[in-house]
Amino acid sequence: MGDAGPQKVKRSILERLPGAFPIATVPKSVDVDAVSSTLIEALPSLSHDVLLDDAIWRDSFGLTGTMRTFYTKEHVIQNWAKLVQGHGAADFSLIKGSTRVVEISSSTAWIEAAFRFTTTESPATLCSGFLSIVSTGEAGTWKIWLIRTILENLTDHGDVDHLEPIAQQTQTGSSRLGQEPIYFDVVVVGGGQSGLATGGRLQALGVSHVVLDKNTQVGDAWGNRYESARLHTVREYSHLPFERTFGPEYDEYLGKDALSKGHREWAQKYGINIWQSTTLEQGPWDEASNTYILAINRDGIMSTISTKHVVFATGAGSQNPRMPQLPDKEMFHGTILHSADYRSAEGRQGEAGIVVGSANTGQSESITQLLASMLNKLGHDIADDMYEAGMSSVTMVQRSRTFVLPVEYIADRYHALYNARRPTELSDRMQFSGPTSINRLMAAHAFHAMARAEPERWEALERAGFRVDPYGDIQEAINIRLGGHYIDVGTSAKISKGLIKMKSGPIPIKYTETGLLFDDGSKVRADVIVWATGFNGNLRHDVEKIMGNTIAAKCEDCFGLNEEGEVLGAYKPMAQKGIWYLGGAIGHARYYSRFIALSIKADTTGQPLPVYLENQATLPE
Template sequence: MGGKYAWLDCKFSFTTANPATECSGFLSLVPTERGKWKIWILRTILEQITGHGDVDSLVPCLQNGSTLSEGATLDAHETTNGSQNGLTNGHTGLDIGTAPNESSMYDTYVAIIGGGQSGLSTGGRLQALGVPYVILEQHSSVGDAWKTRYTSARLHTARKYSHLPFDRTFGPSYPEYLGKEDLAEGPRAWAAKYGIKIWLLTTVHSGYWDNQTQTYTLNIRRADIESQVTAKHVVMATGAGSQTPVMPVFPNRERYRGLVLHSAQYVSANYWKGKSGIVIGTANTGYDVASDMQEAGWSRIWFKGAELISNTSLFLTALYNEKTPTEVSDRIMFSNPVSIARLTSTEVFHTMARAQPERWDALERAGFKVNPYGDIQDAINIRLGGHYIDVGTSAKISKGLIMVKSDSPIASYTGDGLLFADGTEVKADVIVFATGFIGNLKQHVKQLFGDEVAERAGDCFGLNEGEILGAFKPTQQPGLWYIGGALGNQSQPVHLEDEG
């Protein structure tokens, strides 16, 4: 690694008798000065509970993942088990095997709130294990969580890091950096291929936990019909860092005569060609919006932001590629403790940064305060953003096509733009806040189940003693789970992973 460090990873497998399980692990060995090997890291992974299905294998229910039945296609208003307008099998009632219109209550073992990448992945894993579940998704079509984003939205990591379980969701016909249409099409075809049980046009507006029966009740609205779902487990897959906008407040907002948007409301820069704009926030979305403005021919674009970690996604290709099975890549990538991941990712990123000094110098000359030697694990696991993986916009800043204001904080709005603490006024017709989203899913638990349940569930993301809080493991609230994060997190069997 970086030409300085090396170790040997040895994969092994083993079983246990009580309970009967199938397990694997890695020994990371380093040489000693005496020519012997020393164990640096020992990782163990619970692969399967013997006799209870294979979490990595699910037989497709459809050929080619393109049709529901001969001559029938999955349109924008169909679910993946042949239902229309968010209704299963054309009924306004419940799911396959239930009596529609006879009851407003549906009982299952696991209710998954949210049908994005993490919700779909969880549903697929449960289906592979034979565990009853249902996914509750507010949009009208699988994939709309991405499709409804701004026009130029795309991933800044390689497509091979973005697969759902069981197969390579995004094959070589897809571009290397997936756009929002790709990110809608791939999961949609995947859900149809594997017959994932998902209720569309379904919102969960409240719920409660019965401690005596150890059961959750979810009050839902499905295609304009009120009903309830009961479950022993609830998985919160409601979008960590992507649903609840963070919107800074500055004085004199009422004076400003232009348009103020959060990136959650932004669609395209083409609506305001020839205008001037300010983008506040310099993570991936902020870069996308500023690049949009420049390509749409805006007269002036200003970027307001602090330091960033700016690197390419090349470091992922060593693990995620066309040759290595995704499940193998996941086990290597995600079985390491965060403390070790911090050491290895820092070495890789900083080696890359040292090889490109002019890249950072050019950004500094343009007025952008850049930090190529920051901690990517802090951005991913604590801030859930705030970094930029460069796919070309940094060069536009270096060339002066996008102007930068990073030497003074914002003081207030003016009638024509923003006033900074140094007395500078920057005028703009449109101000877009690309300032991120709240990443702690505890807030969604509080909204649905109240303070007591939320406090027992605890925080989601952030670090405690070097390990991720809440996500991918049991919480103190019985039967309540958090899942979310980067797309790479969603292909792995997180509920079976264990770090030794």
């Protein structure tokens, strides 16, 4: 047989998404307000003349009723014209004081301006947006590169971003058991940051709802985690909706107890209707009543409630532990834990520990795939905790290269965007409204330059046996793999110094009496083995388990990206009416909960947001 030639490697969705930085500058003498106002005035009847050929428009519920990204001038014009006319979009105007120049390099800069507009058709809404405007090089000629549009509120139906504290702080969650039948417009499953944010948004809009939480008190979603658990993002990024939940009296990087306290006080302040010690057991769809009939267990008492909307806010990637099943487990004389059950290494001074790092990629249970991209912050945190507790040796097991992102890299970017001078609501719109492909370029431009400036940091890790990737893709880590990276808050230095040992490459294949045996024949001794092998983060599995195959079949997988670069399933309506997913970091919970609440509010008024699914993008392989 002849040589078939080199095999074509299929590129990932992220690699195939259109988008590139413009080659342009902004003269210091330009009147940025005048340029911005002129192009904003052109938006009602957008023409080819004012768009770059590679223009991109991303809409967050403003005109599409979901999240869509449209690429190229022709595609933007086609869909923009149809939706602006169909929604009666009008009153486009510059938001005073919003214009600024964004300069990426000496050859890449643009004007950014915020604008507002309204729609009048089914339902009437208030919206906002951003334009990114580029000089074409011709004298006085400016064109639109990026358009971002965002749903702000439903006209005359409250403010999703504002909720007054209750007059008198009381225990959250009213008891209505025994008053059959119980009906809520919305049932939110999960009382962590995603569930609290959703409950607060719904309350701000006057939508009847209840939050079901399996824990005994608000805040336990964080309070019950391992002792050294803390956020690796700055305090100003970590608030719940409506206020700055954590004042300057809190540490810059919030620990689990501070988060637990802040969430509990926030829920009490706003009187969030949350039922503790409550689990959702079953939730079939009832055709006769056009509702979901939910069987719940509250403090051991079974009851039934009905609803038209169920928000699964249990947190993608944090519910169902994934534990490899290795042979000869009964031979091991020590302690075996999944990271979900780890609390601290206190009392284990002098013992030896192994941490098998975490991977949140794929759904396979094979040991190879579970370990394919390990050592995220959880594995590092546990290893660090073991070392600080005085264990005699700590070994981390690593299968393949790990993206390490030093915390100071992201701290600078977060402090510039999330700070006491700027409202969190505005920061969120700037952070989350952009096209994925451009967000990816922005992150790589900043982080990779920083990484190139300190090669010794990475060489020291390699010498210690840690296989590091300093130039990883944060968009892939967040939106596709749900982890597989480490935000370095100090553990990397301990690895570089040999204080935490590395076992990189070989795969553990069985237990021994004293530890683990690897596929290269080597052994590592341990008194305690912690499997930080992640969780099944696909909320569709939760829907299937609780509501059955028929309903789950109409729901999307949760996380990953579609051909437009939009997250699968999460934050938006799906084919199965009334089922919603919300998960991710605190910023995701805070921002995207507003769109779920607004969509549900519109449905309760009898004027649901029209969901525009036409002209879906297809990308070349």
